[in-house]
Amino acid sequence: MIMSETSPQTHIGRRLQHHFPDLGPQERRVADFILAHLEDLAVYSATDLSRLSGVSKATVTRLFRRLGYDDFKAVKAHARQLRHYGVPLASRSDALDDGVERFRRHAEREQENLRQCLDGLTPVLFDEVVRALDKAPAVAVIGYRNSYPVALHLRQQLLQARANVRLLPAPNQSLAEELVELEPGALVVLIGFRRRPRLFETLVEALAAREQRVLLIGDPTTAKYADRVTWRLECALETISAFDSYASAMSLVSLLANAMLHRRLAQGRSRIGEVAELYEALDELAP
Structure with missing residues (x-):
């Protein structure tokens, strides 16, 4: 079965990549931040994403609706479900850890x-x-x-x-x-x-x-x-x-x-x- 880019099972990273060419500059800032922190998405709030990516909360909301989500709660549920079922989600922050701390x-x-x-x-x-x-x-x-x-x-x-x-x-x-x-x-x-x-x-x-x-x-x-x-x-x-x-x-x-x-x-x-x-x-x- 071929899934559409906005079907409920489609990885949020794939949705972002599909819509990226059509995003405005502010939405792209949010998208870039999410793609760099996919592993942490389930623990962020919409306010966190707004603050950390330097855009308005309205921009964050607009982006998620464009991706096919009703609200940010749906986004977090999707992120948790993906990891629960084994989808690899990596954050660039892992590469920034000190080696000893990473081993610990x-x-x-x-x-x-x-x-x-x-x-x-x-x-x-x-x-x-x-x-x-x-x-x-x-x-x-x-x-x-x-x-x-x-x-x-x-x-x-x-x-x-x-x-x-x-x-x-x-x-x-x-x-x-x-x-x-x-x-x-x-x-x-x-x-x-x-x-x-x-x-x-x-x-x-x-x-x-x-x-x-x-x-x-x-x-x-x-x-x-x-x-x-x-x-x-x-x-x-x-x-x-x-x-x-x-x-x-x-x-x-x-x-x-x-x-x-x-x-x-x-x-x-x-x-x-x-x-x-x-x-x-x-x-x-x-x-």
Whole structure:
């Protein structure tokens, strides 16, 4: 579907760029300021924009109406929604930070993401999930777009300690045949971080209809699927700038894989040893 430049889903930056040639000098001053501070738009007021860009409040109001917004409240809601759903919004102010200060802010944000992830885990929930990863006759891991590297890493970690862990679908293949072949009692681990493909919701519905056990790992936007999956684990992705961070997700993968290994320590150690011997026999890894 092709969206018009003023449809509700269209990024405000794209709207500004589309209308920029038709803007007057004062409106252009506001537009330039907004484009330079998109990440901060949700926290500004119309008065702030007027003052910081050096134009009248009426000019700010006129610009937003030209862009298709009823008022500035609609603009702020749009900006918050874009970031919530993962649209990268960057501010030039990030580039002005002192290096040490930037590192400090980054570390604090990462620590907060990890804290939120772990706070959402209870011992009972965690034990249930780890037991399922251990006891399921087969584990199918699915992740699209930005979720794919996390899914791939989870599959690789689990495969060190147990058999029959698959990453679905195979490259350039459809998913239906793979799901039909899943053993009774198999566990599907669905990785679903924001900006998911449209297929994702249909997949959740299909797995629920088949009464498939599903572990969903995603960001807070997956809350709407909670009643259709068996377990849901949440990872915060927020950063100090535009692009999401998956550090908490990778940490969760490590936590789950290690916990599963310790549930089957004897078998896991034996399998790890066999894999290591084959690495050597095949000369696959450098020293």
